[in-house]
Structures are given as C-alpha cells and as structure tokens.
Amino acid sequence: MNLPSPNHALDLRIATAAIASRVETAMRGDLERTLTGCDSLLGEVVHHALFTGGKRVRPLLTVLSSHCCGRDDDDLYLLAAAFEYLHVATLIHDDVIDQATQRRGSATVIARFGLTAAILGGDWLYARSMYLFGHLAGPQGLQIFCKAILSMVNGEFVQLRLACDTTTSKQQYFEVIRQKTGNLIASACALGALFAGADDLRVQALSTYGDLIGAAFQIVDDLLDFQGDSENTGKKTGNDFAEGKMTLPLLHALERADATDRCRIEELLAADRANPASYRQMTALIEHYDGFEAAADTARHLVDQALAALAPFTRAGSVDANVRLLQELARYILIRNK
Amino acid sequence: MNLPSPNHALDLRIATAAIASRVETAMRGDLERTLTGCDSLLGEVVHHALFTGGKRVRPLLTVLSSHCCGRDDDDLYLLAAAFEYLHVATLIHDDVIDQATQRRGSATVIARFGLTAAILGGDWLYARSMYLFGHLAGPQGLQIFCKAILSMVNGEFVQLRLACDTTTSKQQYFEVIRQKTGNLIASACALGALFAGADDLRVQALSTYGDLIGAAFQIVDDLLDFQGDSENTGKKTGNDFAEGKMTLPLLHALERADATDRCRIEELLAADRANPASYRQMTALIEHYDGFEAAADTARHLVDQALAALAPFTRAGSVDANVRLLQELARYILIRNK
Numbered sequence: 001m002n003l004p005s006p007n008h009a010l011d012l013r014i015a016t017a018a019i020a021s022r023v024e025t026a027m028r029g030d031l032e033r034t035l036t037g038c039d040s041l042l043g044e045v046v047h048h049a050l051f052t053g054g055k056r057v058r059p060l061l062t063v064l065s066s067h068c069c070g071r072d073d074d075d076l077y078l079l080a081a082a083f084e085y086l087h088v089a090t091l092i093h094d095d096v097i098d099q100a101t102q103r104r105g106s107a108t109v110i111a112r113f114g115l116t117a118a119i120l121g122g123d124w125l126y127a128r129s130m131y132l133f134g135h136l137a138g139p140q141g142l143q144i145f146c147k148a149i150l151s152m153v154n155g156e157f158v159q160l161r162l163a164c165d166t167t168t169s170k171q172q173y174f175e176v177i178r179q180k181t182g183n184l185i186a187s188a189c190a191l192g193a194l195f196a197g198a199d200d201l202r203v204q205a206l207s208t209y210g211d212l213i214g215a216a217f218q219i220v221d222d223l224l225d226f227q228g229d230s231e232n233t234g235k236k237t238g239n240d241f242a243e244g245k246m247t248l249p250l251l252h253a254l255e256r257a258d259a260t261d262r263c264r265i266e267e268l269l270a271a272d273r274a275n276p277a278s279y280r281q282m283t284a285l286i287e288h289y290d291g292f293e294a295a296a297d298t299a300r301h302l303v304d305q306a307l308a309a310l311a312p313f314t315r316a317g318s319v320d321a322n323v324r325l326l327q328e329l330a331r332y333i334l335i336r337n338k
Numbered sequence: 339m340n341l342p343s344p345n346h347a348l349d350l351r352i353a354t355a356a357i358a359s360r361v362e363t364a365m366r367g368d369l370e371r372t373l374t375g376c377d378s379l380l381g382e383v384v385h386h387a388l389f390t391g392g393k394r395v396r397p398l399l400t401v402l403s404s405h406c407c408g409r410d411d412d413d414l415y416l417l418a419a420a421f422e423y424l425h426v427a428t429l430i431h432d433d434v435i436d437q438a439t440q441r442r443g444s445a446t447v448i449a450r451f452g453l454t455a456a457i458l459g460g461d462w463l464y465a466r467s468m469y470l471f472g473h474l475a476g477p478q479g480l481q482i483f484c485k486a487i488l489s490m491v492n493g494e495f496v497q498l499r500l501a502c503d504t505t506t507s508k509q510q511y512f513e514v515i516r517q518k519t520g521n522l523i524a525s526a527c528a529l530g531a532l533f534a535g536a537d538d539l540r541v542q543a544l545s546t547y548g549d550l551i552g553a554a555f556q557i558v559d560d561l562l563d564f565q566g567d568s569e570n571t572g573k574k575t576g577n578d579f580a581e582g583k584m585t586l587p588l589l590h591a592l593e594r595a596d597a598t599d600r601c602r603i604e605e606l607l608a609a610d611r612a613n614p615a616s617y618r619q620m621t622a623l624i625e626h627y628d629g630f631e632a633a634a635d636t637a638r639h640l641v642d643q644a645l646a647a648l649a650p651f652t653r654a655g656s657v658d659a660n661v662r663l664l665q666e667l668a669r670y671i672l673i674r675n676k
C-alpha cells in the first residue's frame with residue numbers, strides 16, 4: 001500500500017504551497033511585462049483564467065524534477081509557468097467545447113467573458129507558453145513540448161470518435177489518456193530535468209514517472225466525475241457520462257456485465273445522458289460490477305510503477321528531499337478529492 | 339498611379355502559382371509525416387481547412403523575401419507553410435467566433451465538422467506552426483513569430499472593445515489593423531529575410547514593406563466587405579457591419595457626416611445590423627460621404643509607401659526579378675477582388 005504518511009503529506013503541502021507561490025509570482029511578473037499596453041479585457045480574461053484556483057500540478061512537477069536534478073533559479077519558475085499557461089489554455093478551450101459554466105468553483109471564461117474572449121484568450125496563452133518554451137528551453141525543449149500538444153489534440157479527437165462506443169477497448173482508453181494527459185505531464189517532468197542539464201537516464205526516468213502518474217491522475221478524474229463532491233471539485237459530477245466518454249469504471253463494468261446489463265448500459269448511453277436519473281442508473285450499474293474499485297486499483301498500480309520508475313534517484317540509499325516529494329505527490333493523487 | 343502592367347501582372351500570377359504549389363507540396367509532406375497514426379478526423383479537418391482555396395499571401399511573402407535575400411531551398415517552403423498553418427488556425431477560430439458557415443466558397447470547419455473539431459483543429463495548427471518555427475527559424479524567429487501572434491490577439495480584443503463605438507479614431511483603427519494583420523505580414527517578410535541571413539537593413543526594409551501592405555490589404559478587405567461580389571470573395575458581404583466593426587470607409591463617413599447623418603449612422607449601428615435594409619442604408623451613407631473612395635486612396639498611399647520601403651533592394655539600378663514580384667504583389671492588393 002502506498003498511502004502517504006501524515007508527516008510526508010505535510011511536507012508535500014508545505015513544499016507545494018511554496019512552489020505554487022513562486023510560480024504565481026513568475027506568472028504575475030511575466031503578465032505584467034507582456035500585457036503592458038494591451039487591451040484591459042485580455043488582461044482580465046488571462047488573470048481570471050490563471051488565478052481562480054488551480055492545483056498547479058504541472059508546474060510543480062517541472063520544478064520538483066529540476067530540483068531533483070540540481071537546478072533552482074528564477075527562470076525555472078517561468079518555465080514551469082509556461083506549463084500552467086498551456087494547461088489553462090486547454091481548459092479555456094475545453095470549457096468552450098463543453099459549454100461549461102463552472103470551473104474550480106468559479107465562472108468559466110466563456111460564461112463570464114463570452115465566446116470571443118474565451119477562444120482568443122486561450123490562443124494568447126498557447127502562444128505565450130510556446131514563446132516562453134522557445135526562449136527558455138531551446139529547440140529540443142520546444143520540440144518535446146509541441147509534440148505533447150499535438151498528441152494531446154489527437155487524443156481529444158480519438159476520444160470524440162470513441163464517444164458512446166461500447167466496443168472501446170481498455171487499450172484504446174489507455175492510449176487516449178496517455179495522449180491527452182500523460183504526454184504533457186511526462187514532458188513537464190522531462191523538461192524540468194533537461195533544464196537542469198540531467199543525463200538521459202534521469203530525463204527518461206522522470207518522463208516515465210510523469211507518464212504513469214498522468215494516467216493515474218486521469219483515472220482519478222474519471223472516478224471524481226462519478227463519485228466526487230462538487231463542492232470540493234468545483235465542477236458538476238456526471239460531465240463525462242453526459243458527453244458519452246468511455247471512462248475506465250464504465251469500461252470495466254461493460255467488460256463484466258451480463259447480456260441484460262450490457263444492453264442497459266448501451267441504452268443509457270444512447271438516450272438522454274443529461275438526465276440525472278440515467279446518470280444514477282449508470283452509477284449503480286458500474287458500482288454493481290465493481291467498476292469504481294477496479295479503476296482505483298489500476299490507479300494504485302500505476303502509482304506503484306511510477307514510484308519504481310524513480311529508481312535512478314533512489315538507488316543511492318538516502319533519498320533526496322525533492323525525490324521524496326515526487327513520491328508523495330504520486331501517492332497524493334490516489335487520495336485527492338478535487 | 340501604381341497599377342500593375344499586364345506583363346508584370348502575368349509574371350506575378352505565374353510566380354505565385356509556382357510558389358503556392360511548392361508551399362502546398364511542403365504542407366502535404368509535413369502533414370503526411372505528422373499525422374501518420376493520428377485520428378482520421380483530425381487529418382480531414384486540417385486538410386479541409388488548408389486545401390480549400392486560399393490565396394497563400396503569407397507564405398508567398400516569406401518565399402519572395404527570402405529569394406530577394408538569396409536563399410531558396412526546401413526548408414524555406416516549410417517555413418512559409420508554417421505561416422499558412424498559423425493563418426488558417428486563426429481563420430478556423432474566427433469562423434467559430436463569427437459562427438460563419440462559408441469561407442472561400444466552401445463550408446467552414448465549424449459548419450462542416452462541428453465546434454470541437456474547429457477549436458481543436460485550430461489549436462493543432464497553432465502548435466504545429468510554432469513547432470516548425472522553433473525548429474527552422476531558431477529562438478529569434480520564434481520570438482518574432484510569437485510576438486506577432488500575441489499582438490494579433492490583442493488587436494482582436496481592441497477591435498471587440500471598439501465595436502459600434504462611433505468615437506473610434508482613425509489612429510485607433512490603424513493601430514488595430516497593424517496589430518491584427520500588419521505585424522504578422524511584416525513578420526512573414528522579416529522571417530523570410532532572416533532565414534536567408536540578410537542584414538538588418540534588408541530585414542527592416544522587408545518588415546516595413548510587410549507592415550504597410552498588410553494595412554493596405556486590410557483596408558481592401560474592408561472595402562470588399564461592402565462592395566465585393568460574394569461569388570468572387572467566397573463569403574457574404576456585410577459581415578463587418580453586422581459585427582459592428584468600425585472600418586475605414588465607415589470612419590471616414592462618420593468624420594464627414596452632418597449631424598443628422600451622424601445620428602442616422604449611430605442608429606443603424608445600434609439597431610439590428612443583420613437586417614439587409616440597414617446594410618443598404620449604411621452603404622448609401624458611406625457612398626454619399628465618399629468613404630469608399632477615401633479608403634481606397636489610403637490603401638493606394640500605403641502601397642506607395644511600401645514600394646518606397648523596398649529602396650535598399652532597388653538602389654542598384656536594375657531591379658532583381660524577385661523584388662519586382664514584391665512590387666507587383668503590393669500593386670495587386672489594390673485591384674484584388676477576392
């Protein structure tokens with residue numbers, strides 16, 4: 001079992017808060033320089049999107065990965081900020097696609113500022129993140145980063161294609177989440193390491209770690225969409241089901257279901273998925289076939305593999321405090337409730 | 339007067355077609371390499387957006403600018419393709435914002451493939467264009483490129499703010515079109531020159547040329563929105579008026595109008611602008627105050643300035659064929675009807 005110990009969890013909270021604060025300082029400084037003379041609405045949109053909550057997971061991973069490899073300076077926090085810019089750009093555009101009104105307990109950009117501001121604000125953050133990458137991480141860094149974005153967009157297209165498709169295999173599911181989430185989280189880790197001048201072994205280890213916790217993170221997201229408390233998560237449950245997303249708990253239930261229940265699941269996916277009664281029935285069916293527990297098991301297994309991937313950093317015996325934070329972060333993913 | 343001579347216009351058409359063909363070959367090759375293994379819908383979206391017409395003005399400028407400075411190889415066409423990717427990404431997102439159904443005489447991406455595909459397809463092209471820039475043009479190139487994108491987005495925000503604002507000054511108008519169009523066209527020229535290793539004088543000359551023809555291009559766009567033939571332009575006239583854009587012909591009319599007509603213009607802007615009768619009345623008012631002719635004069639003046647900016651390339655006496663093509667292209671902008 002990989003549950004966080006209370007002390008280590010506290011260390012993680014303290015370190016996370018300190019890093020998030022420096023990343024936020026870097027973002028505010030960068031925005032102040034870049035947005036000077038720009039339209040005030042653009043500034044409002046970007047600030048609203050960036051500073052309304054957010055777990056700062058991606059920048060945290062960049063910073064910790066770089067720390068594990070021995071670098072810590074102001075530019076690192078700006079590089080980390082670029083990951084947050086990119087992440088938030090994708091969230092703004094996702095909320096346009098989903099016509100979502102709530103994100104992190106606040107109004108989404110599209111709900112508050114309208115369609116034009118949401119599309120253009122997202123585009124601005126995309127461009128700014130790539131600028132920072134090209135500037136700070138050089139051609140190799142930009143290449144990793146852009147490939148991760150291309151892969152992420154492709155993952156969204158594949159997910160769209162597989163919507164409501166009950167023949168979706170678990171392999172297809174894992175491929176989608178690797179493309180949508182894993183690659184970018186892997187590149188947040190890898191680029192932190194590269195930025196610190198780490199050797200290939202360490203870059204690869206952190207990249208694998210990121211890939212695996214990215215997958216675990218996504219599975220926990222799937223679970224929260226069914227089991228989360230919207231007061232904690234800041235968004236409505238049932239979104240994935242309403243969009244016909246074939247998430248892991250559902251795929252597990254489909255795999256186990258008898259013919260009658262399989263038909264029932266197919267009917268629920270084909271009918272009005274925004275209906276709360278359908279959502280409740282789907283939740284009960286997944287529960288009946290242990291879909292939630294099976295998905296949670298998979299997430300735990302991925303976190304175990306992620307911890308094993310950190311071997312190049314743990315072989316020496318005494319484990320560096322930064323590596324311990326990466327370990328804690330991986331374990332935290334399993335118990336997060338937002 | 340800067341009207342193109344028939345022979346030079348023919349040279350321009352032949353050169354344009356040859357360059358466009360090589361740019362298209364570069365795009366097809368790049369997409370084949372990049373989209374292999376990707377979702378087929380993503381490929382369809384990107385191909386539909388890129389290969390349904392398009393004047394290829396931006397890549398043409400990159401190629402001609404580079405030719406003027408002595409470089410011509412395969413990578414140049416890929417760099418030029420990146421400008422087309424970026425341009426088309428902005429068009430896809432613009433069509434989402436405007437809910438446009440027609441572009442270049444075909445269905446827009448949003449009309450044909452839906453919202454998700456349009457937002458994500460645009461994001462993909464943004465990311466791919468930046469990847470190519472970082473890869474081919476180095477940090478300096480990426481910096482110029484990203485700054486132009488940031489400025490373009492800001493220009494859109496300022497334009498949004500000024501919608502229907504009859505106190506908009508011509509200076510504000512020129513600032514918006516410089517940010518929205520001029521900067522990117524200037525960077526298409528500057529990056530072609532930089533790619534060829536040109537000195538600062540030549541880079542700056544081509545950048546200024548691009549900035550000025552970009553402004554002229556936008557003014558002609560304003561005119562075509564009132565006076566164009568939708569069979570030629572491939573899009574409905576009256577879009578700008580419907581969106582409340584304060585274009586140059588309208589600003590000129592506002593400047594000249596007597597109190598009664600000024601009130602009338604304000605009323606038309608405040609009422610249902612999608613009404614064809616309002617559009618006809620607005621057109622008549624602008625006509626009455628010579629707004630179209632004044633805007634065309636301004637475009638001609640900008641093209642004269644653009645031609646003058648090419649001085650570092652024309653001082654030697656005999657003018658290089660590539661420089662002559664840039665001159666022709668500038669003149670062509672004034673007589674384009676699509």
